[in-house]
Amino acid sequence: MMNINKYPEIKSGSKLIKKIYVAVMLWIVGRAIQAASRVDREVKEEFGRLSDDFMMHLHVLPSGPGMIVGKDKNGKVRYMGWNPKGKKITLDMKVKNIEGAILMFTFQESTCVASANNRLAVSGNVPDTMAFIRILNIVETYLLPKIITSLAVKRYPKWSQMSPLRKYAGRVLVYVRTFTF
Amino acid sequence: MQIPGYYEFCNKVKTVSGHNALDKLPEMLASVNSVKPLIITDKGVNGAGLIEPVKKALGTKVKSGGVYDDVPADSDVKTIKDIAAKYRAAKCDSIIAVGGGSVLDTAKGVNILVSENSDNLMNFVGFGALKRRLKPLIAVPTTSGTGSEMTLVAVIADHERDVKMLFPSLFLLPDFAVLDSRMTKTLPAALTAFTAMDAMTHACEAYTCLSKNPLSDSTAVMAIKLISDNIMQGVKKPGDMEARLALANASALAGMSFSNSMVGMIHAIGHSIGAICHVPHGVCMSVLLPYGLEYNLHKTGLLTGELLFPLKGEEAYNSAKAEERPLLTIRAIREMNSELRKATGGKHPTCLKEIVDRDGNMMVPREVLSDIAHLSLNDGAMVYNPEDLDYNDALMVLEKAWEGEPLDRKKIRKGKQTSLVKVKD
Numbered sequence: 001m002m003n004i005n006k007y008p009e010i011k012s013g014s015k016l017i018k019k020i021y022v023a024v025m026l027w028i029v030g031r032a033i034q035a036a037s038r039v040d041r042e043v044k045e046e047f048g049r050l051s052d053d054f055m056m057h058l059h060v061l062p063s064g065p066g067m068i069v070g071k072d073k074n075g076k077v078r079y080m081g082w083n084p085k086g087k088k089i090t091l092d093m094k095v096k097n098i099e100g101a102i103l104m105f106t107f108q109e110s111t112c113v114a115s116a117n118n119r120l121a122v123s124g125n126v127p128d129t130m131a132f133i134r135i136l137n138i139v140e141t142y143l144l145p146k147i148i149t150s151l152a153v154k155r156y157p158k159w160s161q162m163s164p165l166r167k168y169a170g171r172v173l174v175y176v177r178t179f180t181f
Numbered sequence: 182m183q184i185p186g187y188y189e190f191c192n193k194v195k196t197v198s199g200h201n202a203l204d205k206l207p208e209m210l211a212s213v214n215s216v217k218p219l220i221i222t223d224k225g226v227n228g229a230g231l232i233e234p235v236k237k238a239l240g241t242k243v244k245s246g247g248v249y250d251d252v253p254a255d256s257d258v259k260t261i262k263d264i265a266a267k268y269r270a271a272k273c274d275s276i277i278a279v280g281g282g283s284v285l286d287t288a289k290g291v292n293i294l295v296s297e298n299s300d301n302l303m304n305f306v307g308f309g310a311l312k313r314r315l316k317p318l319i320a321v322p323t324t325s326g327t328g329s330e331m332t333l334v335a336v337i338a339d340h341e342r343d344v345k346m347l348f349p350s351l352f353l354l355p356d357f358a359v360l361d362s363r364m365t366k367t368l369p370a371a372l373t374a375f376t377a378m379d380a381m382t383h384a385c386e387a388y389t390c391l392s393k394n395p396l397s398d399s400t401a402v403m404a405i406k407l408i409s410d411n412i413m414q415g416v417k418k419p420g421d422m423e424a425r426l427a428l429a430n431a432s433a434l435a436g437m438s439f440s441n442s443m444v445g446m447i448h449a450i451g452h453s454i455g456a457i458c459h460v461p462h463g464v465c466m467s468v469l470l471p472y473g474l475e476y477n478l479h480k481t482g483l484l485t486g487e488l489l490f491p492l493k494g495e496e497a498y499n500s501a502k503a504e505e506r507p508l509l510t511i512r513a514i515r516e517m518n519s520e521l522r523k524a525t526g527g528k529h530p531t532c533l534k535e536i537v538d539r540d541g542n543m544m545v546p547r548e549v550l551s552d553i554a555h556l557s558l559n560d561g562a563m564v565y566n567p568e569d570l571d572y573n574d575a576l577m578v579l580e581k582a583w584e585g586e587p588l589d590r591k592k593i594r595k596g597k598q599t600s601l602v603k604v605k606d
C-alpha cells in the first residue's frame with residue numbers, strides 16, 4: 001500500500017510486466033507438461049496414476065494469469081488454455097500473489113526457502129497435489145536452457161547426474177503450501 | 182536466527198492445565214452455553230476408569246448426553262457417522278473428547294458432521310472446505326503424544342479403502358484443552374514411551390522443517406526440554422504426577438508448534454508405515470526420528486545441533502563444538518530410544534524389524550518397504566521436508582531403519598548445502 005502512494009506508475013507498470021512474464025511462463029510450462037506427458041516415462045506414469053477426470057488449474061490471485069492442464073475425453077494430457085469456464089477443476093492451485101509467481105518462475109530457490117510459507121494455496125486431494133508437484137519438478141528440468149534440447153531424446157537427467165543448476169531450480173515443492181487456513 | 186519473510190501462527194485453544202484441571206469442566210461448558218455434552222472415548226480409556234473423573238467433574242449440574250466408547254484405533258469414517266447420529270438423537274450441544282489422538286480426531290470428525298448437518302465426511306476433505314465455526318469441543322487428552330488438542334488437523338482413516346485422510350482447518354481447533362495429570366497416569370509404560378516420542382518428533386520436525394518460524398521454534402524447544410527431562414520418569418514411575426503433567430504440557434506445546442509449521446519426511450514415511458502395516462503412529466515416529474534428522478543434516482545441521490541444548494542441557498551443549506552438536510543430538514535420540522527399550526522390557530522398538538504385534542509377529546516385513554516408500558511420496562508432509570526424497574531415497578532410509586543401522590551419509594543425494602555448520606559425512 002505504502003509503495004503505491006510513493007511510486008504509483010512504476011508499481012503498476014512493473015506489475016503488468018510481471019504479469020506478462022508469468023503468463024508467458026505459464027504458457028510454456030503448460031505446453032511443456034503436455035509434451036513431457038508424451039515423451040517422458042516418469043511424467044507419463046505419474047499422469048497414468050491420476051484419475052481420468054484430472055483437471056488442474058494453476059493461477060495467480062486475484063485475477064490471473066493462469067493455465068489449465070488436464071486429461072481430455074481420450075485420456076490424453078492436454079494444455080487447455082487459461083479459461084476455467086465450463087471445465088470441472090479437480091486440482092486448484094492458487095499462487096497467492098504475482099510476486100510469489102515471479103519467484104516461482106524465475107527459479108529463485110534460496111529466496112523462497114526463507115519464505116516457504118503461504119506462496120500457494122491448493123484445493124484438491126493430497127496425493128494428486130504431490131503427483132502434480134513431481135510432474136512440475138520434472139518438467140522444470142526441461143525448461144532450463146541446456147536441458148531443453150534433450151527433450152527429444154526421451155530422457156531427462158536423474159537427480160544424481162543433474163547439473164548444479166537443476167539442484168537450485170528444481171524444487172517447486174518449496175513454493176507450495178498444501179494446507180491453507 | 183532468520184525470520185521468515187512471511188508466516189502465520191494461530192492457536193486459539195483455551196488451555197487448562199493442572200492435577201485437577203478437569204474440575205473446571207462445568208465452567209467451561211457454561212462459558213459456551215452448553216447444557217448437554219456428548220462424551221466420546223474408546224474402550225481402552227473407558228476400561229482404565231478415566232470416564233469416572235469426567236462424570237464426577239460434571240456432577241449433577243450438567244446432564245451428559247451419553248458416553249460413546251466404541252472408537253477404533255486411528256478413528257474411522259463409519260464410526261464417525263454413527264456417533265453423529267447418536268449426538269443428534271440425544272440432542273447434544275457440545276462434545277467432550279476423552280482419549281488419545283484416535284479419539285480426539287474422531288471427535289473432530291463428528292463435530293464436522295453435526296455442525297454442518299451432513300452425513301458425508303468426504304464433502305469436507307481438502308483445504309478450505311469448512312467455512313464456519315463448529316460446535317464447542319473440549320479435548321481431554323489421555324496420551325501425551327499427538328497434541329491433537331492443540332492442532333487444526335484431524336487424521337481420519339477410511340478402513341474400507343485403507344487410506345488416512347487429512348482434514349486441516351482452523352475451525353477444527355478445539356475450544357478447550359484440559360491437561361489433567363490423572364488422565365495419563367494409567368497409560369502403560371510402552372505407550373507412554375512411544376507417544377512421548379511422537380511429541381518429540383513433532384517438535385524436532387517443527388524446528389527443522391521448511392515452515393519453521395519464531396513462535397513454532399519457541400514452543401518446540403520447550404516441548405523437547407520437558408520431554409527429555411521427564412520421559413524416563415514417566416515410563417519408570419507411572420504414578421509420578423509431576424512427570425505426567427510435564428509430558429502432557431510438552432505434547433500440547435509440540436502440537437501447537439507443528440500445527441503452525443508442519444512436519445516433514447519422518448511423518449510422511451511414518452504415516453505410510455501406519456497405513457500399510459497398522460503400526461501405532463508413535464512407534465513409527467520413535468524409530469524414524471533419528472533417520473529424518475540424519476537425512477536432512479546438510480540442510481539443517483545447525484538447527485539439529487541447536488536441539489542439543491534442550492535435549493542434554495547447557496553443559497553438554499557448551500562443551501561440544503558447533504560441528505559436533507548435530508551428530509550428538511542424533512546420538513542422544515538414539516540413546517533415548519535404547520533406554521526406553523530397556524525400561525519397557527523390550528517393548529519399545531529402536532528399528533523397524535523389532536516392531537512386533539501382541540503375538541510377537543513382525544509387523545513390518547522387509548518385503549513391504551517398497552510399497553511404503555511409494556506411498557510416502559504422496560504424503561503432504563513431504564512438502565515441508567528440507568531435502569527432496571524420491572522413491573530410492575525413501576527406500577534407502579526405510580532399509581536402514583529396518584536394520585537399525587545409521588544412514589550412510591555419503592550416499593545421500595544432496596541438494597544445495599544450506600546448513601551453516603558442516604557435518605562430516
Ligand SMILES: NC(=O)c1ccc[n+]([C@@H]2O[C@H](COP(=O)([O-])OP(=O)(O)OC[C@H]3O[C@@H](n4cnc5c(N)ncnc54)[C@H](O)[C@@H]3O)[C@@H](O)[C@H]2O)c1
Pocket residue numbers: 223224225226229231254255256280281282283284286323324326327328329332333334335336364365366367368369372376379462463
Ligand atoms: N490430529 C493430530 O494433530 C494428530 C497428530 C499425530 C497423530 N494423530 C493421530 O492420532 C492417532 C494416535 O493417537 P495416540 O498415539 O494418542 O493413540 P490412540 O488414541 O490410538 O490410543 C492408543 C491406545 O491407548 C489407549 N489409551 C489411551 N489413553 C490411555 C490411558 N490414559 N490409559 C490407558 N490406556 C490408554 C487407548 O485405549 C488405545 O487403545 C493416530 O491415528 C494418528 O494418526 C493425530
Ligand SMILES: [Fe+2]
Pocket residue numbers: 327379380382383448462466
Ligand atoms: Fe505425529
